[in-house]
Amino acid sequence: MPLFRALAERGGAKARPGRRRQRTGDCWRTDVDGPVLSLRQLSLLSLADNMKEVWVKDYTDNYLDQYSFRYIMGPFNLLTSELVEELTCLLCSRKQLSRAALHLLLVPQLRGLSLESCPALVTPALCTNIAARCQDLRSLDLSGAQQLPSKVISETLHGLPALRSLSLTGMSCDKHVIRTIAQRCRLLRHLDVSRCHLLSPGGLLPLGGGAFCSSSGSPSKSQCSVSTSCSDQSSSFPATVAPLPLSSLLALDIGFGVQEEDPVAAAAYLLLSLPSLERVAMEGIEKACCLIEQREFSLADEFTSREGVAKLEQVWQERRDKEGKDNLRMRREKTAVDRENEDEGGKGISWEEYRSGSEEDTSKDEGLPCSQRQSGQKRTHLSQSDFVLKLKDVKGLTFDSLDSLGRLCPGICSMSVSVDSNENTRGGSKVSLLAAGLKAWSGQLQRLSVQFPGNLDNLLPALxxxxxxxxxxxxxxxxxxxxxxxxxxIRACPRLRDLLISAEPPPSFLQIEHEEDQQDNGDLPRLPNLCSLTLSFSYEHSQIKPAMFWMSLKTVLRCLLTGSPLLEKLSLVSLPCPLDYTLQSVLRTENYEPHASAESTGSPLVPLARVRHVDLQRTDVTITTVKSLLQQSKRLKYVDVSCCWQISYSEWLACKTCSNVQIVWA
Incomplete structure (x- = not known):
């Protein structure tokens, strides 16, 4: 076909040794300045550069709107799934992914497809192509594609039985889509349906083996027919199916239930019916754990009867029976391993090695770094009366009932908590409850997110x-x-790699000065492992610039920037203090002690030398400081100086012209 001969017809000139395209930017960097681009990366960049003018152009001119192909044979079929995924991501990041390019990249060997950054391309016609061409997809992300009706989503998922990960965030996902997922995607491990406002808490129950139809026992056509293409299959759906092997379920900010207690009852049902669940984001989780711990299952009888599913007490008992059988099997296996070791003179593998090998996949779920958590020791020997959940990452919590959550979920190492504050910000009684609740995971919690509309100082006991x-x-x-x-x-969290503080600035009439401003720099705390730092302050859009009067904040900034030599992402937005002088003083800092984990040559680490992404919106930085930053940070890719009143259009244009770094100014 002419479509795939276009490159050869151009002559296919070979690249000369020692020459590289200028647009690859810093490909001549040394290892000190940053990693040199690999041949694989350079090839993908070249392929992306030629996509629009070669393959996409030919396909658009001759085939796009004239034919409908089940498959398109060509050079992309020869690429591995990983290379096609990388090329798709590269085109997305460059905003070069078009409908025609996407058609060419939907190859049968594709295992992962993410269109989150370009939801406008997701149409019913494209979904038909995905279901027809990529039936071996393992991961699919269509987040934000609000134009897709639930019927089209169901039809698409009906043809993708190999899915392990699915994200439908912010889409028109409803109970019919969930039923299709429960019936067809039997290998699914991760599901994200957050912000799906057409989906009620009760609509999630089929994931845990809940009924497809109401308790009346007479499913209506609207309930059981999820799509035209799969109406025959859906009409024969059983009343229930086995629970999915979900290890991650994200369902925050979904539609409301019939009753106020529905989110708690739905969360309790799913926690009990999904034994592999380790990561969850749902409203009412902590109250659901309290219900389970206190065995108050009758509180959810009205909900389970209305939804046509088994009562919580029955689900709990089935879960206990299954765990009892599993524990008995494990004890027998342990006995067999011990006997084998005795027969072989103790040369066989130990029981701990046997267990670690069988649980290796579980510990890696969703990339959570829980290798150092202490929960394993807490749960090694459980009595028959003990019942615990395997949750490790929980979002959507409130400060209420954290004590029940701690007893039922001792293995948590990541959580997101919301603390309401309708009392005096100095009182801090709710924050005291938060601090008391966090003691259950003291020494093992690795990620913590707190939403708190009170004074930052009140959170210090919890930290x-x-x-x-x-x-x-x-x-x-x-x-x-x-x-x-x-x-x-900073002192309370010495191991931080990521720090994000989104705050309201102090009242403008206050002049904030603390004794910490007088401290010697040598006494200031450091975060030597910090890689990402975000300090963002709210502001009135009518203000040209924020009121800069919090002078002691300069000390904190100097502490963070000089004491974090591994920093790669820096975002300082609308700071209520002068920033330009602080940045200049940090950039002039030369002698900094080497970091213990640095690749060592013994040379000192320079502050901000590794930074790649910088956001300085609504600050007083000058173009001189920006140039100094560009000179010192050889890895820098992106700088945002929007609404920086000290920088003029002509200065920005001149700096942008003479630099390969993307500099944004408005």
């Missing part, structure tokens, strides 16, 4: 409880005042 083991901390919606101090937060 002192959990901070020693944290590698990621997110504080959202917090307030600052004349009493706010950030340095104790």
């Amino acid at each position: 002192l409880v959990a901070g020693s083991s944290l590698i990621s901390l997110t504080l959202e919606g917090v307030k600052t005042s004349s009493y706010t101090r950030l340095l104790p937060v």
Whole structure:
């Protein structure tokens, strides 16, 4: 076909040794400045550059709107699934992925497809192509494609039985889609249906083996027929199916239930019916755990009767019976291994090695770094009366009932908690409950996100409880005042790799000065492992620039920037203090002690030398500081100086012209 001969007809000139395309940017960087692009990366860049002018152009001109192909044979069929996925991601990141390019990249060997960054391309016609051409897909992300009706989603998923991961965030997903998933996607491990407002909590029950139809026993046509293409199959759906092997279920901000208690009852049902669940984001999780721990299953009888599913007590008993059988089998296996070791003179594998090999896949779920958690020791020997859940990552919590959550889920190492504050911000009684609740995971919690509309200082007791083991901390919606101090937060969390604080600035009439401003730089705490730092303050859009009066914040910034030599992402937005002078002083810092984990040559690590992404919106930075940053940070790819009033259009244009770094200004 002419479509795939176009490159050969151009002559196919070979690249000369020692020459590389200029647009690949910093491909001549040394190992000190950053990694050199591999031949694989350079090839994909070249392929992406030629997609539009060669293959996409020919396909668009001759085939796109004239024919409908079940498969398109060509050079992309010769690429491995990993290369096609990388090429698709590269085109997405460059905003070069078009409908024609996507048609060419839907090859049978494709295992992963993410269109989250370009939801406008997701149409019913494209979904038909995906279901027809990519039936071996393992991962699919269509998040944000709001134009797809639930019928089309069901038809698409009906043809993708090999899916392990599925994201339908913000789409028109409803109970019919969930039924199709439960019936057809029997290998699914990860499901994200957050912000699907057409989906009620009760609509999730088929995932755990819940009924497809109501308790009346007479399924209507609208209930059981999920799509035209699969109406025959859906009409023969059994009343229930076995639970999916889900290890991750994200369903925050979905539609409301009939009753206020529906989210709690639905969460309790799914926690009991999905034994492999380790990552969950649902409303009412902590109350559901309290219901399960106290065995108050009758509170959900109305919900289970209305939804036509088994009562919680029955589901709980079945779960206990299955775990009892599993424990008995494991004890027998342990006995067999021990006897084998005795017969062979102790040279066989130990029981711990046997168990670690069988649980290797579980410990890797969703990339959670839980290798150092202490929950394994807590749950090694359980009595018959003990019942625990395997949850490790939980989102959508409130500060209520964390004690029940701690007893029922001792293995949690990542959580997101919301704390309401309708009382005096100095009172802190709710935050005290949060601190008490976090003690259950003290020393093992690695990721913590807190939404708290109160003063940041009130959160310090909770951070002192959990901070020693944290590698990621997110504080959202917090307030600052004349009493706010950030340095104790840094001291409480010395192992942080990611720090995000989204706060309201202090009242503009306050002049905030603390004794910490007088400290010697040598006494300031450091975060030597920090890779991502975000400090973002809210502001009025009518203001040209934020009121800059919180002078002690400069000390915190200097502490974070000089004490974090591994920093790669930096976002400082609308700071209520001067930033330009602080950045200049940090950039002039030369002698910094080598980091213990650095690739060592003994040379000192320079602050901001490894940064790749910088966001300095609504700050007082000047173009001189930006140029100094460009000169010192050889890995820098992106700089955002939007609404920086000290930088003029002409200065930005001149700096942008002479640099390969993407510089945004508005």
